[in-house]
Amino acid sequence: MKKSIILMAALLVAILAKAEDGSRLWLRYAELNKAVVKGPECVAAEELRKYYSGSEAQLVIDPTVTDDEGYVITGSTVKARTERGLLYGAFALLRGETGASQPFFKLRILNHWDNLDSSIERGYAGKSIFWPSFDPQHIKEYARANASIGINGTVLNNVNASPKMLSRDNINKVKEIADILRPYGIRVYLSVNFASPMGLGGLKTADPLNAQVKQWWKKKAKEIYKLIPDFGGFLVKANSEGQPGPGDYDRSHADGANMLADAVAPYGGIIMWRSFVYGAKHKGEDRVKQAVSEFLPCDGQFRKNVILQSKNGPLDFQPREPYAPIFDNIRQTPQMAELQITQEYLGQSRHLVYLAPMWREFFRYVAPEKLVGIAGVANIGNDTNWCGHHFSQANWYAFGRLAWNPSMKSEEIASEWLAATFSPTPARGVGSEALLSVMLRSREACVDYMMPLGLHHIFKFDHHYGPQPDGFIKSYPLEWCPVYYHQADKQGVGFDRTHAGSDATSQYREPYCSLYDNPSTCPENLLLWFHHLPWTYRTNSGRTLWEEMQYRYNRGVSEVEDFCRVWQDCKPSIDEQRWREVDERMQHQLENAREWRDVCLKYFGSFARQ
DSSP: OHHHHHHHHHHHHHHHTSOOOSTTTTOOOOOOOOOEEESOOSHHHHHHHHHOOSSEEEEEEOTTSSSTTOEEEETTEEEESSHHHHHHHHHHHHTTOOEEEOOSOSEEEEEOOBOTTSOBTTOOSSSOSSSSOOOHHHHHHHHHHHHHTTOOEEEOSOSSOOGGGGSHHHHHHHHHHHHHHGGGTOEEEEEEOTTHHHHTTOOSOOOTTOHHHHHHHHHHHHHHHHHOTTOOEEEEOOSSTTOOOGGGGTOOHHHHHHHHHHHHGGGTOEEEEEOOOOSSSOTTSOGGGHHHHHHGGGTTOSOTTEEEEEESSSSSSOSSOOOOTHHHHOOSSOEEEEEEOSOTTTTGGGSOOOOHHHHHHHHHHSOGGGOSEEEEEOOOOSSTTSSSSGGGHHHHHHHHHHHHOTTSOHHHHHHHHHHHHHSSSTTSOOSOHHHHHHHHHHHHHHHHHHOGGGOOOOBOTTTOOSBOTTOOOTTSOGGGSHHHHHOOOSSEESOOOSTTTTOGGGGSOTTHHHHHHSTTTSOGGGHHHHOOEETTOBOTTSOBHHHHHHHHHHHHHHHHHHHHHHHHHTGGGSOHHHHHHHHHHHHHHHHHHHHHHHHHHHHHHHHHTO
16 A cells, blocks of 8 residues: 555656646646635636635625735635735735735836837847737736736837837737736836837927927827726837937927826826936946936926836946946936846846845845836746746746835745746745755856956947957947956956046945945945956955956856756756756856856956966
8 A cells, every 4th residue: 555655646746747838937826626716706716716725715805905906815815905906815825825915116017128020129038929919818828927926017118119119000909918918907008219209200300398299299198098098108218329319309308208298197197217328418427327417407307207217226237236326316206116137137048047136135225115116127028938048937026026025035035936836836845945045146156257346247249148358349339348347457457436536436325425435345246346456456355356356256157067966956856848948058057157257267367467
């Protein structure tokens, strides 16, 4: 009898460990269809009826619940003010949660950089799921995944937007997508090209103070809201990297944003105006200072329904950078943070790099209560596993969980995701603390093998994959070239941003202004971001700066070697297909980490050894 039980258990494990393709993400619940669900008939009821393991569940609309999206779980009963709250509560019940919860941020939005021709800028997981056509069932699966982690908005197209986005045909497609997303509590938004009145409307100008331009946008907003009454509003990239904007007409960002805000205000819409601008008005100024220089004069001049959307760091989603000082300087305009889920500068979808620790680091400096929302540049494409790398799914998941509760610990989120994604059932983990450790160490390892000690932006041009510390193209703006950012010479290395250099430190509040300005108090992991130091400078370890760089590059590679070993050990616990696909990516990551180390140490060593 005992032997037969063991054989049956082994057979069950074998069945459960059959190949999976990752398409179910973290929603790998067994479809039980056993629960009797009492209460309003809605998507929440559908989810519990299919997947809840208990025999009965109850959904209750309760006006005493304090938040429109919050919920209270007691036993198998979910109470909420709205059906959206019931939906979030249903997914929480399936995760095994109890008690009350409500989202910290009201705006929890994915930014898709999808183009109308199906390509995705900085996308590493295939083509767009939206453009030029879409599969309604696939969009429903997308909606379900987002609802399960509390995301309530999506921008469907690239911030480098085509005016054609606002054509009637495309607006009709947006309506169809919005109709699928709506039951899952998700509102749609669009990125718009500021010159759309010219490119689409036939006007000779896009001047935001021009009466015809104002009227064109009001008419376009009316057209959109007639089809999509709960349309969220517009996301705008203006006067940055060649995009048109109000500066083309000697107008301010406030002039441009307010014109659009007035168009959507009658319908409750918002304008998310990105602060990622450089090379427009402040040519020659240190790029990391330009957002503050550009927007501080406008603070207090924006309409109430304008939100300034700023990247977490002042440069461009680097593996590590200090928090953006614009969060210290803008006090009268609502702000939201923009994080990048897609790993443009962190190995893309070829490296296992868990980003929750990076985002939690940001929240140590920028208090979440200062923000009205959070946006994440999506890593989603039409690859079978959605994100290219199976572990990149964890970053989509972590963004949603932190958008709901920014105080969640990275370890808690990673454990939750691992249990849901790789175990036979979501209630059980893979039984590998080592795998959890890999996730928690992966971001720091990436920094080590790419750009330790505050080095930044030394990637290959254009695609940003692989090292090119010697990068310089005479025809390019200097601020696009890696050599501009590390300033290596025979004396030392690093960018002087102190009061004696570019004075970027002055944009930070105290105590950070003073801390960053002094190399003896500057956090060592940002040392070369703020200081140009001799190769013989003594670091905290007692090693010289050059010795410390060598140590950290080698440490990063050693970490990836250990990650590969852990993954090999996990093979018996993981289904064959996903294990193999992750293993292929990890072997490539190791190869690329070694390339980073070897190229960078050879290049910087050519100066340090002088």
